[in-house]
Structure formats: structure tokens, C-alpha cells
Amino acid sequence: QVQLVESVGGVVQPGRSLTLSCVATGFTFSYSGMHWVRQAPGKGLEWVAVISYDGRVKYFADSVQGRFSISRDNSKNTVYLQMNSLRVEDTAVYYCAKDPGSGGSGSYYFEKWGQGTLVTVSS
């Protein structure tokens, strides 16, 4: 079955960088768009970024545009989220999520989710 496993997050100081990874199994990774979605402690869900199945199309939320980047390695079934210039307000559980779209355009909703990883930005 589909499994998405995020790397361990951690505590990072404001202004610093951190890269998350998510390893996917149980489906043809190279056919699926992949997303990152975050949830601040006790708060709701916020979509962060998407990457198309082939890595050519990427979109970001306004709140992270210019600071975060997303990439993927289809040979390793892995999607990455590089987070630069981190802010206190980036503190959240970060989930990677599978788009149900196959090839072509994504569907931009979230069929399967990882368990999430906590990133805390604090001095």
C-alpha cells in the first residue's frame, strides 16, 4: 500500500535552513504529483508547495514563495522541501502528500498523507 515517510524535522534557529525529504513506496512515484502541507501547532492545514510528476511544474504558497523550494528524485522515489530563511511562523508539522493525478496535470488534492514531521523554528 501507499506509504509516505518524512525525514525527521527538528529545531532550527530563525534565518537558518532545513531540508525535509519524503520517501514514497507502494505506487509509481514517477507518475504522481507530490505536495507539502503544513499544520502549525493547534491550527488548521496550510498547503505549502506542489511539484509535478516530472519536476517541471512547481507552485508555492505566498507565505513561502522565494524562501522554500521543492524538488524530486524519481530514481529514489523521494520528494524534498528545502526551507531557507526560516521564520518562527514556519513552525509546524510538515506533511508530504500524494496527488491522485497521474501524469499530465495534477488534481491538487491529497489522496494519501505521510505521518508528518515537526519543524520548530526558535532561537
Added chain:
Amino acid sequence: DIVVTQSPGSLAVSLGQTATINCKSSQSVVYRGNNKSYLTWYQQKPGQPPRLLISWASTRESGVPDRFSGSGSETDFTLTISSLQAEDVAVYYCQQHASTRPTFGQGTRLEIK
């Protein structure tokens, strides 16, 4: 961005009764090319990731009990949970995916009365 607003923010319903959660988008999420509503519902239990319940406004995912149903079109949508069970206690989110920047409602916390 399309703004999605849920109501109520929290809800307490007796076991066996019906819970109704509303979701309103700031613009239509129907794509005229296929007449589909780009609206999904998720359930999130404490300490767990969200779970996809309903896609395309009314299509229940595999394994989701049939007491969960979704309805609506254009800008107004509803998640209905009939015959409420104890395991339905959770926060429920709607999400629009009519744009390349998907957005969520703020969530509705469902409790047992």
C-alpha cells in the same frame, strides 16, 4: 486565492444523530469543462494525519463508511455524517482544488454531546 470558509467552528452531536458541516468558497469551484466540483473533505483525528473522505464534492473514498456523504455545488457544500459514531470525533476540513494554489477551510471540530 480562493477563500474557503467552514461553519460551524465546532459542533456537538449526540450518538446516532446527524452532523452537518458547511463549506463556502469565495468563488465557484466548478470547472465548466467537466462540470465537476473541485472540493474535497478530510477527517483528522488527534495525533494523526488527515484522511481523505470525499472527493469531487460527493465521491466517497474506498473504505469510508456510507454514513458520510457530501453534497453541494458552485460555492456551497455540505458534509453530512448520519448515525454519528464515537469514532467520528475529529476535526473535519474542506479544501478547494479549483486553482493551482489549493486552500483549506479552517476546520470544524466535531464532538459527542
